[in-house]
Amino acid sequence: MGRLSTKCMDWVNRGAEALFPPACHFCHLPLPEAGCCEVCLPEIRPHSLDCCQRCGRALSSDLAPGPCGSCLRTTPFQQETHSLFSYHGPVRDALLAWKLGGDDAAIHWLMNASASRLSGLINADDLLLPVPMPLSRMRKSGLHHAAALAKMVAGQTGCHWDWQLLRRHGEQARQSSLSKVARRKNLRKSFYLNHDHWVERWEPRWSENSQSGRIWVVDDIVTTGATMHYACKALRGLKRPVYALSLARTPVK
Ligand SMILES: [Zn+2]
Ligand SMILES: [Zn+2]
Numbered sequence: 612m613g614r615l616s617t618k619c620m621d622w623v624n625r626g627a628e629a630l631f632p633p634a635c636h637f638c639h640l641p642l643p644e645a646g647c648c649e650v651c652l653p654e655i656r657p658h659s660l661d662c663c664q665r666c667g668r669a670l671s672s673d674l675a676p677g678p679c680g681s682c683l684r685t686t687p688f689q690q691e692t693h694s695l696f697s698y699h700g701p702v703r704d705a706l707l708a709w710k711l712g713g714d715d716a717a718i719h720w721l722m723n724a725s726a727s728r729l730s731g732l733i734n735a736d737d738l739l740l741p742v743p744m745p746l747s748r749m750r751k752s753g754l755h756h757a758a759a760l761a762k763m764v765a766g767q768t769g770c771h772w773d774w775q776l777l778r779r780h781g782e783q784a785r786q787s788s789l790s791k792v793a794r795r796k797n798l799r800k801s802f803y804l805n806h807d808h809w810v811e812r813w814e815p816r817w818s819e820n821s822q823s824g825r826i827w828v829v830d831d832i833v834t835t836g837a838t839m840h841y842a843c844k845a846l847r848g849l850k851r852p853v854y855a856l857s858l859a860r861t862p863v864k
Contacts, residue, residue: 647701656697656699657696661674663681665687666678688844688847689854695725698832710831713754734824737827738813738827742802757830777802777803780803795837804848826852
């Protein structure tokens with residue numbers, strides 16, 4: 612039976628290789644083993660560690676860790692903002708392939724490549740909350756990308772995640788189609804805290820161990836930082852410091 616199963620698995624694996632030959636997850640160039648090719652690898656840019664600690668904006672090394680001018684004018688609600696990669700080249704392609712076509716192979720590769728960075732940032736007692744998506748967009752794609760990322764980070768670091776605590780009101784226009792002013796106006800009242808869920812699920816266990824766990828709001832891409840600011844601000848009722856994490860960050864224009 613054991614020999615038969617092994618033989619069957621060999622056939623299955625050989626069939627899968629014939630149908631899906633190993634390739635670069637980013638540009639799909641054939642490779643001896645699936646992964647990242649030599650052309651894509653140098654184009655995958657980690658987000659600069661020289662940045663404003665508060666908002667995550669890249670800064671010159673003499674100005675890091677900030678606060679930057681923008682944070683001096685309007686302080687973001689979150690205590691710190693961390694992004695893993697610059698939204699550029701293969702990372703941008705990987706996010707588009709995931710969001711538009713559901714192909715998550717490159718995203719898993721990027722998350723695995725970030726394992727040591729993530730284990731330095733996230734503790735096992737931390738709680739990750741994905742930025743909620745408008746219901747219409749979730750129904751259309753059937754995917755909640757920020758939640759999928761939070762789940763991946765939780766799987767890698769052993770921390771908790773919860774998609775029910777931070778919620779979003781109704782339907783909103785797509786943020787990318789709006790001007791900066793309209794975007795902020797649209798977002799100001801978009802998010803809210805599901806306080807009953809906090810009291811039932813998290814407050815009892817957090818009050819026992821109040822100092823160790825931190826709350827992180829997780830998103831796939833940070834662009835202007837407005838979504839992250841208002842999503843974090845919706846958690847002010849928890850009276851705890853909130854941190855922000857994204858897979859990618861667009862370069863500041
Ligand atoms: Zn490639
Ligand atoms: Zn800043």
